[in-house]
Amino acid sequence: MNMEKIHVIAIPYPAQGHVIPLLEFAQRLVKHGIKVTFINTEVTHKLVTSTWLEKDDFSDLMQMVSLPDGLERWEDRNDLAKQTEAIFQTMPAKLVELIKTINKEDDSKITCVIADISMGWALHVAENMEIRRASFWPASAVALASLLSFQTLIDDGIMNHDGVPLNDNIFQLSPTMPPIKPANLSWACIGDLATTKIVFQAIVEAAKAVIKTEWILCNSSHHLESETFSHFPQLLSIGPLLASNRLAKQAGHFWPEDSTCLTWLDQQPACSVIYIAFGSFTILDQAQFEELALGLELTNRPFLWVVRPGITKETTVTYPEGYMDRVGSRGRIVSWAPQQKVLSHPSVACFLSHCGWNSTLEGVNNGVPFMCWPYFADQFQNETYICDIWENGLALKKNKGGVITAEQIKSKVNQLLSHTTFKDNALALKEKAVSSIRNGGSSEKNLNNFIQWIKEKENHLSS
Structure with missing residues (x-):
């Protein structure tokens, strides 16, 4: 034929x-x-x-x-x-x-x-x-x-x-x-x-x-x-x-990937880095963006943060005063990352995610525990899977003013990484997911x- x-x-x-x-x-x-x-x-x-x-x-x-x-x-x-x-x-x-x-x-x-x-x-x-x-x-x-x-x-x-x-x-x-x-x-x-x-x-x-x-x-x-x-x-x-x-290699990205972050990851200790990425649709207001930045600073851990074009409502992204000087080389910020390669890197400890399904699968497939920050659509249901059913992550919750505070980010990251249960569950789920294909x-x-x-x-x- x-x-x-x-x-x-x-x-x-x-x-x-x-x-x-x-x-x-x-x-x-x-x-x-x-x-x-x-x-x-x-x-x-x-x-x-x-x-x-x-x-x-x-x-x-x-x-x-x-x-x-x-x-x-x-x-x-x-x-x-x-x-x-x-x-x-x-x-x-x-x-x-x-x-x-x-x-x-x-x-x-x-x-x-x-x-x-x-x-x-x-x-x-x-x-x-x-x-x-x-x-x-x-x-x-x-x-x-x-x-x-x-x-x-x-x-x-x-x-x-x-x-x-x-x-x-x-x-x-x-x-x-x-x-x-x-x-x-x-x-x-x-x-x-x-x-x-x-x-x-x-x-x-x-x-x-x-x-x-x-x-x-x-x-x-x-x-x-x-x-x-x-x-x-x-x-x-x-x-x-x-x-x-x-x-x-993954194809179909809307923005060019910054692969230099992989070299930075090579220089970090195993299971130490917080990876933060919110996909292609999430928009944060300036106050929430700054609160996130301060929360990452408070963790005192290395972090790789994807700040894509349009992630805030402002024309130009503005960080808290003196932020870059304070975090120094401990923080790496890129506009878009080769996410599957990042999540498979041994230095990544957890994934602070909007819980889009692609990101969810990529985290699961690499045995990485989650911090959940859903934005819209099916992401809230994905958060339910992660936090309540698979138990490989924790949810971040807004305060009465509708803000996820820097203190909560620090607290939840410490909770996630100080208990081996989340990582153990993530690794067990990884084996199940990989076996399917x-x-x-x-x-x-x-x-x-x-x-x-x-x-x-x-x-x-x-x-």
């Missing part, structure tokens, strides 16, 4: 935490001889390709293309309501045009669309064009289960038809699954009421498309979320999807079954 005839489209939601895992999955497909057209929005495409230095890692079977998202270049893409509406109005027709062009000009026609569930409209496009389709979810299985259970949550009076929580009563999707606070549902904690309504309607449409796909692939592990996968058997684990698991592991089996499905369908079509 001519493997060039196997050609799939992969389309992520235009956010850092969505692009990286789907691009990693696409590279797994390429290694099995499957051609992939990876579609980003124009803005995301420019960011990804500008930081993509290891181009040779992608063979001729991978091509990166872009589509407009419906917004002008100067418009705020952190406005999720505006971005969601613009994408829905613009991208479906553009995707149809692209598929028609590929099918006309390329020797290998598109035979499967793999769409991020947050881009569920792409699944409708594939269905209308009679193309096979698979759903991809870059976050936790429990977050996806919540999304797919939207009608049950409405019927049970947990939220209204706009996705707005109706009470504060903690619930569970099944008696053995993690507890969820209604206000922490991923669509209910991403902005104001108008944003919640718009994003929730997009989720409803996505859920309708997902349930008609033959595959619902989740970047998680059965070992990490056994109860959720048992209660929702239609969800298939294929994670953790990390470049480090295939001994490769080894030969014979549950995620590895699901991934291989999916690849075989694609090839079998192609054999059927070409026979």
Whole structure:
């Protein structure tokens, strides 16, 4: 059989935490001889390709293309309501045009669309064009289960038809699954009421498309979320999807990585460094930013802090007066870090994180305990896993004024690192997560079954 005839489209939601895992999955497909057209929005495409230095890692079977998202270049893409509406109005027709062009000009026609569930409209496009389709979810299985259970949550009076929580009563999707606070549902904690309504309607449409796909692939592990996968058997684990698991360099970053921090880490004692990173969306006000800076200073421990562009509301990041002189070489601050390499470094003691799912998996995969500082979306549910279920981390809590104080940061870091229980639990969880992607592991089996499905369908079509 001519493997060039196997050609799939992969389309992520235009956010850092969505692009990286789907691009990693696409590279797994390429290694099995499957051609992939990876579609980003124009803005995301420019960011990804500008930081993509290891181009040779992608063979001729991978091509990166872009589509407009419906917004002008100067418009705020952190406005999720505006971005969601613009994408829905613009991208479906553009995707149809692209598929028609590929099918006309390329020797290998598109035979499967793999769409991020947050881009569920792409699944409708594939269905209308009679193309096979698979759903991809870059976050936790429990977050996806919540999304797919939207009608049950409405019927049970947990939220209204706009996705707005109706009470504060903690619930569970099944008696053995993690507890969820209604206000922490991923669509209910991403902005104001108008944003919640718009994003929730997009989720409803996505859920309708997902349930008609033959595959619902989740970047998680059965070992990490056994109860959720048992209660929702239609969800298939294929994670953790990390470049480090295939001994490769991670691709898909929006900002250039500062690898000089690895040399600095080499100079630090084993299990001594606090690593601080808040992902691509978190925004801190100036007062909270300074409190964090002072908290790191108070720990009197070495720290590696990722202060990305836009992490504060101010145009220029401002540190407390005399801060740099006081922390000196004990603190290393970079704009973006090669996170998987950092977390695997023996000098790292703990991870102060926003608890995005990619960061959560990367910390778990390296046996690093967490300090949890969630910002929005599914991050609060991930914090529940870390603090209450896996018990490999501690939560930072805001005071009555809504601030996480420097004293609390110091206290929680000391608590985390002075008790071996957290590190022991982190190492035990690491072994479980890593076993999933080894030969014979549950995620590895699901991934291989999916690849075989694609090839079998192609054999059927070409026979």
